[in-house]
Amino acid sequence: MTTTELSQQGREFFAGQFGQPPDGLWSAPGRVNLIGEHTDYNNGFVFPIAIEKRTVAAAGLRSDRRLRVASSSFPGMVEVSLDELDPDALQGWAAYPLGVAWAMAQAAGEKGIPGAQLAGVDLTLTSDVPAGAGLSSSAAVECAAALALNELWGLGLGREELARIGQLAENRVVGAPTGIMDQSASLLGEPDHGILLDCQSLRAESVPLGFAAAGLGLLVIDTRTSHSHADGGYASRRRSCEEGAKAMGVPSLRALGPGDLPRAAGVLDDETFRRVRHIVTENQRVLDTVAALQAEGPSAVGPFLNESHVSMRDDFEISTPELDLAVSAAQSLGALGARMTGGGFGGAAIALVRNGDAAGITEGLIREFARAGFTAPSIFPVSASAGARREE
Template sequence: MTAATSLLNDLTDAPPAGVWSAPGRVNLIGEHTDYNDGFVLPFAIGQRTHAAVSTRRDGRVRVVSSFDPTPVEAALDELEDLFPARRDEVPEWARYPLGVAWALQRRATSTVSGVDIAIDSEVPVGAGLSSSAAIEGAVAVALDELWALGLTRRELAIAGRLAENEAVGAPTGIMDQTASLRGEADAAIFLDCRTLETEIVPLGFAEAGLEVLVVDTRVSHAHATGGYAERRAACELGARMMDVVALRDLSVLDLRRAAELMDDVTFRRVRHIVTENQRVLDTVRVLREQGPLAIGDLLLASHASMRDDFEISTPELDAAVQAAMTAGAIGARMTGGGFGGAAIALVPHALVPAASEAVRRAFAAAGFREPHLFTVAPSRGAGRD
């Protein structure tokens, strides 16, 4: 019995209709480009969030999780009143599953059944591995099946983004939901965030003898707080100043003109997005032409840009990258929204213990909290267990 099923059995006597799960994700490269209509290259990981679901006859939705054993309940026809206007009345963790129910109910052509949902997650919270999208993905595939909606993975990703933007109040893009829903083993998802077109890009990490080492700094971050929103506003301002729809429409050649028009901070925010989009395209090309052993410099350049231009790194993330590189990683960078969370390092298999120990020593020497280190492998996306 899964932990989610056990939680559900404590909640209701109704038999489970099934258990669905969705993975967290690591973004290999392409940070903060998603809401600028740009390019990203994430992959789903093996750590997953499980949702055990049973149906009810009273038109209500009730959610419980391993984060909080207290059930949160609402009538399905009340969700439209709750989100977004009264979202603060709902505990933050519960806004994710209830928000997905709200977003998907809008797509239903007939009355949908009530549900009880119990959630248990293996994805570290606050580590930049998108535990939120894993919740959204698991609940989305469950309700899509139980409510017979017949939606595509793209449509489910859009529903997840709507839930996160409006029900939760976090102004994120669509990368995380897409990665969680569309992941494949040993592959990344090359996503055009403007068209939502995706392409599976083989990574070949195992064949090349590489591991992805995650360094969870245990410095918690929250997307709904000000730093993320400020970066997004600066990007939107930069696009208006350059008279384009989004920063996706600029190339590296446009940066000289941007520097003449903008204050220093806005220019550096814009420069990160423009150069990061190019790095994603270059990484896809290098993976195809030369393989994963050749992408290290692109990962390091991405981290430097986030540290210096976008200013979303932390001393802990910088220390993780530096220590991993000193111990033999071929490339490393912070991953996720920043202001904490995790760094990733692409490390030869035999050097993972040495790289892990080097990071621990660096954190101890700096007086940082002990990090949580583990490896991840590119894995399958959301589905019924």
């Protein structure tokens, strides 16, 4: 679906819900993380892209203090007063946009804008970012809502601040202990560029990819096994990383390099060591991937994707049989590299392929999933696209 078509749907959905046109439309993309998994909350490096699949927020100011939100993906409307916006009471899909509203109100207070000056808002969400596939549908919602509220409330917050607001909403309100990568990718993405993000300094560098010029593309292999970052596996991995950093006497695993791993093996128990080894080696893979991309071109990225998947499968233990099949089958069918992407425990894998091989690899993957008795995957190409923006 084109963004124009999605925007038209969003405009019509808003009018159907609230009986009048919105004041504006804002959209934000999902993301694919090329490499750098679970490194963001360890103050490490990540290298994501924004993708063309987006969430559109249609919004309009009200004359009172009510917030009303509706989603074309879920039944019903949720309504709450700004004066009663309690982060501990927000639940379900509405916790994402209303969590952003709560976090934005906090930010407004820090800028000296009293919360009582903020007007109510009607807001609807329309999206073609697959939910639960590891493509950060949640960050797309958060960033579209944040962009809309930032403009409607006249807060003048920069994109780095909006990324932190989205992360705060996800951590504090939704209860998912994620890092800042997803919101940063959604807000900062550029066509045909990856975003090299240092999650310690929050310095972001836009890096040309050159995939199209090289005749390469990315396939997303959505295994249709959903995950949730609010579930225990993600929190357990984060806790292991924090315990490993504490045992090694460093503020975060960012402070460790490959040369520290022999000492870590003697200090940590086996499971914690493997969790730490993944983060340390994955940080290095991000830097090596960008260096290889710039020195040798995009085809050099493939081996790092393969190594990343092995590390996530064996050391961080966040893969699944469906994801492992997607990766191994794509590799055997001719992909230059493949890995699971996202938080793990389900979701999607990505494969870097020659454009001429994409159709055959897609057919082969569907065949291999059927042979294994798995649900047929959803497979589609993605390309690096623009970040969040006002549509009209």
